[in-house]
Amino acid sequence: xxxxxxxxxxxxxxxxFELPENITRLKNALRACTLCPRNCRVDRTIGQRGAxxxxxxxxxxxxxxxxxxESVLVGRGGSGTIFFAGCNLHCAFCQNYDISQTxxxxxxxxxxxxxxALSLAQDGCENINFVTPTHVAHAVAEAIVLARHLxxxxxxxxxxGGYESLDTLRSLEGLIDIxxxxxxxxxxxxxxxxxxVDDYPTVAxxxxxxxxxQTGPLQIDQNGLARRGLLxxxxxxxxxxxxxxxxxxxIAQHAPGCTVNIMxxxxxxxxxxxxxxxxxxxxxxxxxxxxxxxxxxxLVVL
Ligand code: SF4
Numbered sequence: 486x487x488x489x490x491x492x493x494x495x496x497x498x499x500x501x502f503e504l505p506e507n508i509t510r511l512k513n514a515l516r517a518c519t520l521c522p523r524n525c526r527v528d529r530t531i532g533q534r535g536a537x538x539x540x541x542x543x544x545x546x547x548x549x550x551x552x553x554x555e556s557v558l559v560g561r562g563g564s565g566t567i568f569f570a571g572c573n574l575h576c577a578f579c580q581n582y583d584i585s586q587t588x589x590x591x592x593x594x595x596x597x598x599x600x601x602a603l604s605l606a607q608d609g610c611e612n613i614n615f616v617t618p619t620h621v622a623h624a625v626a627e628a629i630v631l632a633r634h635l636x637x638x639x640x641x642x643x644x645x646g647g648y649e650s651l652d653t654l655r656s657l658e659g660l661i662d663i664x665x666x667x668x669x670x671x672x673x674x675x676x677x678x679x680x681x682v683d684d685y686p687t688v689a690x691x692x693x694x695x696x697x698x699q700t701g702p703l704q705i706d707q708n709g710l711a712r713r714g715l716l717x718x719x720x721x722x723x724x725x726x727x728x729x730x731x732x733x734x735x736i737a738q739h740a741p742g743c744t745v746n747i748m749x750x751x752x753x754x755x756x757x758x759x760x761x762x763x764x765x766x767x768x769x770x771x772x773x774x775x776x777x778x779x780x781x782x783x784l785v786v787l
Contacts, residue, residue, distance in 0.1 A: 492545070507626065507655075509625075509631060511653065513699075514623070515529040520623065520653055521535050521620055521622075521650050522650050522682075522684070523573055523649065537572060537620035538572075539569075539621065542593070542594065543598065543624040544569065544570040544571065545567060545591060545598065546571060546589050546590035547584070547590070548599045549566055550562060550563030550565060550566075551564045555711075555746055555787055557703070557787070558642065558665075558706060558711060560709070561611070562589070562609035562610070564611060564612055564642070565602065565610030565612060565639070566614045566644075567615055568616045569617045569618060570584055570585070570589045571585065571586075571588055572617050572620065572646065573646070573648055574646045576755075577756040577757060577759060577763065578679065578681055578753065578754055579755045580750070580752065580754050580755075580764060582754060585617050594730040595627035595628040598599050598624060598728070602637060602674060610639065612639050612640040612641065612711070613629075614644050615641065615643055617645065618643055619648070620652050622656075623656075623700075640663050640755060641662050641663070642665055643661045645666050646667050647669060648680075649688070651692065652672050652700070654692060657699075662713045662714070663716060664694065664700055665718065667717070668684040668689050668732050668735065669719070669727060670722075670732065672731070675726060679763075690735050693715070694740065700713055702714050702743055702744065703743070705715050714743075715749035716745075716787075717740065717746070718746065719745060719746070721771060721772050721775060723767045724765070726763070729775050730775065733747075734782070736779075736784065737782040737784055741783070744786075744787060749767065749769070
């Protein structure tokens with residue numbers, strides 16, 4: 486846990502540290518931004534902002550050892566979460582909207598993010614959990630390279646909304662140990678209505694397959710902690726608004742045998758009041774049935 490060695494100090498000037506080519510690719514994508522499938526094509530390097538609302542520099546809203554994540558991430562020391570402000574999705578029911586739908590927090594360079602990761606490791610966290618990283622994948626990737634250079638050995642977690650670019654994911658290969666995407670909806674119409682993107686299921690399914698290709702099934706160590714692999718989250722919405730059974734079908738099709746967390750903690754939040762169906766809660770029965778269904782498809786249900 487939190488193993489650090491101080492034998493590799495960072496050079497004082499970033500130019501002395503040669504970044505791998507994949508990081509350069511991610512940074513170049515910011516000039517006409519294609520970092521995520523929205524392809525806004527704004528120049529974030531000169532301060533322009535696209536749908537995610539964040540320019541080139543990442544903003545960190547909070548960091549902490551988090552004990553409310555899945556038990557395979559929490560262990561004794563908690564999951565070392567780094568929450569980024571902004572998001573490439575605008576989910577009407579976002580449970581985290583005060584961070585994801587704002588540019589709150591403070592600007593942080595990759596070096597500062599690396600230092601935050603190292604500090605969480607020193608505090609005894611079990612992994613470094615980047616929350617809502619998609620629109621700042623360039624900064625996350627560079628921070629991981631820097632932190633590892635300084636001796637970080639904890640697994641890295643990419644805790645995202647599932648609406649990911651394949652090019653960006655390919656550039657992250659080798660840097661992310663655990664992918665933890667949401668899979669939110671099975672129908673385009675739901676993605677359009679509730680998250681303001683036209684093609685959520687198709688994009689999320691392709692992203693899932695790529696994440697699974699990179700890391701494979703979730704691997705749990707002798708202490709019950711995840712070390713590597715794919716863990717998919719699905720938040721059950723009231724009135725089956727997410728078309729949940731079809732979501733499970735898509736997950737089983739694109740990442741057979743993977744681990745899923747079928748989440749029951751939906752509560753009306755943010756702009757849920759604009760959609761009458763979102764003002765209620767999913768039934769316990771629906772959630773139990775869905776878990777059983779996922780089991781019949783040989784998914785590992787947390
Ligand atoms: S990362 Fe932001 S600016 Fe870039 S394409 Fe996605 S939403 Fe647009």
